[in-house]
Amino acid sequence: MVQSLSASTFAGGIVDAMMGTYDDLVTYQQSSNLSLLMELAVPTDKRRTDYGFWDTPPGLGHWEQGSTVPRGRGRSTSFSVVVSDWGRAIEWHENDRNDDQLAGLLPSAMRSGQSAAYLPEEFAMDALTQTASILPSIPLAPDGGALFAAAIGGVARFGVSGGNIVTGTGVASEDTILADFYSVRTRFARMVHRGSRLVPDALINGGMLIIAGSHLEGILQKTFLNSRIAQGAAGATPDNVVKSAGHKVTIWTHPRITGNSWYVALTAATQKVLFEVERMPLRETILTIDQNPAAAVDGIEQVVFKKRAGLGMNLPITLMQVSN
Numbered sequence: 001m002v003q004s005l006s007a008s009t010f011a012g013g014i015v016d017a018m019m020g021t022y023d024d025l026v027t028y029q030q031s032s033n034l035s036l037l038m039e040l041a042v043p044t045d046k047r048r049t050d051y052g053f054w055d056t057p058p059g060l061g062h063w064e065q066g067s068t069v070p071r072g073r074g075r076s077t078s079f080s081v082v083v084s085d086w087g088r089a090i091e092w093h094e095n096d097r098n099d100d101q102l103a104g105l106l107p108s109a110m111r112s113g114q115s116a117a118y119l120p121e122e123f124a125m126d127a128l129t130q131t132a133s134i135l136p137s138i139p140l141a142p143d144g145g146a147l148f149a150a151a152i153g154g155v156a157r158f159g160v161s162g163g164n165i166v167t168g169t170g171v172a173s174e175d176t177i178l179a180d181f182y183s184v185r186t187r188f189a190r191m192v193h194r195g196s197r198l199v200p201d202a203l204i205n206g207g208m209l210i211i212a213g214s215h216l217e218g219i220l221q222k223t224f225l226n227s228r229i230a231q232g233a234a235g236a237t238p239d240n241v242v243k244s245a246g247h248k249v250t251i252w253t254h255p256r257i258t259g260n261s262w263y264v265a266l267t268a269a270t271q272k273v274l275f276e277v278e279r280m281p282l283r284e285t286i287l288t289i290d291q292n293p294a295a296a297v298d299g300i301e302q303v304v305f306k307k308r309a310g311l312g313m314n315l316p317i318t319l320m321q322v323s324n
Contacts, residue, residue: 030117033252036209036267038124039275042312044083049277051312052078053142059195072194079142083279083310084135086119088112091302094289106286106303113284113305120276123311125256127274128211128263128321133256139313147273147313148321159192164316168324171216171260174223180322181223181242184208184264187320198317199266206268207248213257220262224249260324269318279308 034040058072090109097105122134127147132138138146145152150163157163166183169176191198212220224242242249250267265273285304289295 030121031252031254033209033211033250034121034124036207036250036252037211037265037272037274038120039272040120041278041281042275044081044277044279047279048080048082050078050080051314052076053315056193056196056198061195077142077315079314081139081277081310081312083277083308085306085308086116087304087306088115089302089304091300094295094299094301097288097301109303110284113282113303116282116305116307119307119309122256123276123309124274125254127311127313129257135311139311141313142315147316147319148323158198158317160187160190162187164191164320166320166322168261168322170324171219171262174219177219177223178242181264184320184322188266188318191317203266203268203318205247206266207250209250209252209265209267210262211252211254211257211265212262213259214253214255215258216260216262217251217253220251220253224251262322262324264320264322266318271314273314273316273319275312275314277310277312279310280306282307 030040053076055075055077057074061070063069090112092105092109119134126132126135126138130138130146130148141147141149143152143157145157145163148163148165149157150161150165151157152163164187166180166187168180171177185204188199188204189197189201210220210224224240226240248267283306285306286302287295287304288301289299292301295301
């Protein structure tokens with residue numbers, strides 16, 4: 001027999017003064033930083049959606065007098081995104097709903113649907129950590145490589161040694177994090193494809209979202225938000241070069257990231273590397289005795305939530321991993 005969510009609320013005389021116990025603790029709301037990393041709810045009308053883009057054109061080459069102009073060729077790339085079904089059914093017996101003295105059984109069950117707000121964030125964290133904790137699998141980027149890769153098919157990704165992975169120097173001090181931060185800026189600036197520079201200064205200077213584990217919040221705030229940085233045994237406190245230079249840095253720490261690697265996304269990019277493809281927004285279906293006469297056979301009622309969505313991964317030109 002299906003049991004109620006809790007039998008402890010059937011007692012006569014029970015009062016609802018403590019009904020809000022979880023209201024402040026369980027808040028299903030997307031982080032405001034998610035939209036800096038990921039495009040949300042990109043609509044599709046297909047189970048499998050094909051996307052494409054044209055590669056950068058080849059840069060100019062030397063044209064020797066008397067010879068024909070150097071010739072180039074346009075190239076395009078396509079990739080696919082598959083949506084999956086996501087859902088949850090919460091069941092109870094008709095008697096439990098009727099006997100619930102706090103009238104909170106159905107509202108409590110409805111909270112499961114609110115958790116759908118976390119789904120794209122979980123997609124993003126699976127992608128960053130390359131761990132399929134909720135996704136069926138982690139997709140590859142359009143160039144055939146993982147989200148972060150030093151080389152694809154033996155060739156340096158984006159024409160630069162290390163690709164979009166910077167080998168970090170640790171997170172023990174502000175100095176090491178700052179050194180890696182500037183290595184990231186340099187790496188973005190050196191990315192090229194077919195003779196053309198990929199990431200212009202406007203994107204690099206337009207803002208960076210730094211994503212790291214919650215355990216690194218303190219050291220990252222000291223590194224990027226303090227006006228001055230402690231340095232050396234003598235206790236010298238030079239100006240924070242990041243703030244002095246006017247670099248725009250947003251810090252997002254997340255409990256899903258447990259290691260010391262951290263990630264940098266260029267927030268001024270109009271085309272995000274990660275995107276959520278949405279085939280069907282969240283749908284809720286409540287099946288009580290009134291709406292579902294079949295429930296009269298066994299008295300089992302339920303609410304069913306369903307959403308159809310998938311993770312899309314574009315070419316990771318504006319996303320970098322600092323590997324520690």
